[in-house]
Amino acid sequence: xxxxxxxxxxxxxxxxxxxxxITLAGARDSxxxxxxxxxxVELSPRMDINDVYAFPGSSPDRIVLVLTTSSPITPxxxxxxxxxxxxxxxxxIDNSGDGVEDKVIQITFSGTGSAQQVLVRGPAVPTQTGPxxxxxxxxxxxxxxxxxxxxxxxxxxxxxxxxxDPFFLDLEQFFRIVPDxxxxxxxxxxxxxxxxxxxxxxxxxxxxYLRGLNTLAIVLEMPSAMLTDGGTKKIGVWGTISx
Amino acid sequence: MRMRTRTLAALSALMLVAVAGACSDDxxxxxxxxxxxxxxxxERLGNPLVSExxxxxxxxxxxxxxxxxxxxxxxxxxxxxxxxxxxxRDASVANTLAAVLLPDLLIVQTDxxxxxxxxxxxxxxxxYGGRKLTDDVVDAGLQAIFGALLSPNNVSPxxxxxxxxxxxxxxxxxFPYLAADN
Numbered sequence: 001x002x003x004x005x006x007x008x009x010x011x012x013x014x015x016x017x018x019x020x021x022i023t024l025a026g027a028r029d030s031x032x033x034x035x036x037x038x039x040x041v042e043l044s045p046r047m048d049i050n051d052v053y054a055f056p057g058s059s060p061d062r063i064v065l066v067l068t069t070s071s072p073i074t075p076x077x078x079x080x081x082x083x084x085x086x087x088x089x090x091x092x093i094d095n096s097g098d099g100v101e102d103k104v105i106q107i108t109f110s111g112t113g114s115a116q117q118v119l120v121r122g123p124a125v126p127t128q129t130g131p132x133x134x135x136x137x138x139x140x141x142x143x144x145x146x147x148x149x150x151x152x153x154x155x156x157x158x159x160x161x162x163x164x165d166p167f168f169l170d171l172e173q174f175f176r177i178v179p180d181x182x183x184x185x186x187x188x189x190x191x192x193x194x195x196x197x198x199x200x201x202x203x204x205x206x207x208x209y210l211r212g213l214n215t216l217a218i219v220l221e222m223p224s225a226m227l228t229d230g231g232t233k234k235i236g237v238w239g240t241i242s243x
Numbered sequence: 244m245r246m247r248t249r250t251l252a253a254l255s256a257l258m259l260v261a262v263a264g265a266c267s268d269d270x271x272x273x274x275x276x277x278x279x280x281x282x283x284x285x286e287r288l289g290n291p292l293v294s295e296x297x298x299x300x301x302x303x304x305x306x307x308x309x310x311x312x313x314x315x316x317x318x319x320x321x322x323x324x325x326x327x328x329x330x331x332r333d334a335s336v337a338n339t340l341a342a343v344l345l346p347d348l349l350i351v352q353t354d355x356x357x358x359x360x361x362x363x364x365x366x367x368x369x370x371y372g373g374r375k376l377t378d379d380v381v382d383a384g385l386q387a388i389f390g391a392l393l394s395p396n397n398v399s400p401x402x403x404x405x406x407x408x409x410x411x412x413x414x415x416x417x418f419p420y421l422a423a424d425n
Contacts, residue, residue, distance in 0.1 A: 047285055047286055048286060049286050049287070049288040051288070051291060051374075052288050052289065052291075052349055052374070053349075053373070053374045053375065053376060054349050054351050054372075054373035054374055055360050055371075055373050055374065055375045055376070056357035056360050056371065056373075057418075058417065058418065060356070060357050063351070063353060063373075064418075064420060066376075066420070066421070075424070075425045078424050078425070087282075088282040094311065094348060098312060099310065099311035099312030099313075099314065099346040099348065100310070100311075100312050129310075130310050131283065131284035131308050131309065131310060132281055132282070132283055132284070133281070133282050133284075134279060134280065134281055134282070135280070135282075149418060149419060153418075157418050157419075159418065159419035162424040163419070163421035163422065163423065163424055164410070164411075164412045164421060164422035164423060164424055164425055166376045166410055166414065166421050166422070167410075168379075168381075168407050168408075168409060168410045168411065169381045169405055169407055170405040170406065170407045173405065174405070177402075198401060199400075199401025199402065200401060200402065200404060200405045200406055201405075201406060202406060203406045203408075205406075206405060206406035206407050207407070208407045208410070208411050210411070211411035212411065212425045213425065214424040214425055217419070217421050219418070219419040219420060219421060221418055224353040227353070228353055233352065233353045233354035234350065234351070234352045234353070234354075234365075235350070235351050235353060236289070236311065236346065236348030236349065236350050236351075237289070237348065237349040237350075237351060237373075238287060238288065238289035238311060238347065238348055238349065239287070239288050239289075240284050240286060240287050240288075241284070241285055241286040242282035242283055242284045242285060242286075243282060243283060243285055
């Protein structure tokens with residue numbers, strides 16, 4: 001059910017769509033059997049991308065890329081939160097408009113727990129495009145401890161570690177609208193089994209379900225030219241996790 | 244499908260290992276795993292809407308393991324069908340959403356002014372695009388699919404905003420921008 005909290009906007013809209021269907025159809029069978037998503041990802045939140053962001057950095061010619069994973073992490077879990085050293089986290093950039101990556105940034109981790117080290121390779125032309133990749137042969141552009149800012153303010157800056165989850169939504173109300181999608185365990189599982197709302201809560205009563213919860217974030221900032229090099233100023237960005 | 248994917252992955256992995264092995268003289272071993280290790284994609288995200296909004300759960304793995312260059316061919320019909328059949332909206336709404344969300348890329352026009360940044364502003368206002376931390380993408384998605392953003396017909400007012408408009412903690416104006424953990 002972790003999937004319900006991940007790529008969460010998608011779920012939210014799907015849930016609301018379900019509510020609309022209920023309204024229109026009058027009744028709808030429980031769709032518990034539909035809840036199997038991609039079991040590998042569901043069972044391993046560290047394989048799950050929560051959100052990807054891209055926005056201007058400290059100057060107009062710099063860009064920030066963010067990939068968050070593993071949310072929700074409670075404050076009690078946060079001190080020991082760490083990335084999976086067996087996974088490859090990537091941000092991929094298409095700068096030629098064909099949906100194929102022309103540059104990749106590869107993030108890997110060594111060690112475990114709060115002593116973990118992060119290695120950032122690229123941006124560079126990938127050795128292979130598509131869903132199967134090997135590491136870039138170049139040495140890591142930036143490397144250092146998690147939970148601290150590393151790199152240089154004029155070149156590549158990187159931070160990988162625990163942060164407040166930047167995402168916000170009233171997830172509890174979604175589950176009141178569409179209880180057949182609620183998780184099977186945890187706080188939200190105790191909401192009523194039958195729909196107890198048909199619309200979102202008004203301002204003032206609506207609550208950010210992710211308030212006070214954390215995520216593992218990879219934040220990178222670099223000159224935009226590192227991504228547009230060899231292509232156009234218009235780029236397409238996406239995140240992947242591979243094992 | 245799963246079995247076939249695994250078989251293909253294994254075959255391709257073997258081929259890649261063979262290729263890497265053939266030129267292993269300059270192989271490095273920075274992480275201890277070696278550069279010949281083949282990583283297989285299990286998760287993918289571009290826009291905050293596409294992968295689970297409109298695609299049936301049985302197709303999520305297909306999307307996760309796929310690539311943007313085949314998104315239109317693989318997912319456009321299903322995305323449009325969701326908007327028209329499930330949300331009950333006009334075909335024009337479905338076509339607009341498919342056009343801006345597929346291929347599933349977060350589009351950034353890096354040469355546009357920074358103050359025009361925001362999710363889908365590249366399409367709506369020829370702006371910087373991307374996605375800011377402060378963007379209320381839930382409401383944007385709800386307003387497009389259930390509200391009057393793209394069409395006045397068949398709207399569902401109670402479902403067009405969740406009334407949570409901002410994060411619980413303020414974002415920083417400098418790196419790393421995300422608020423400290425709780």
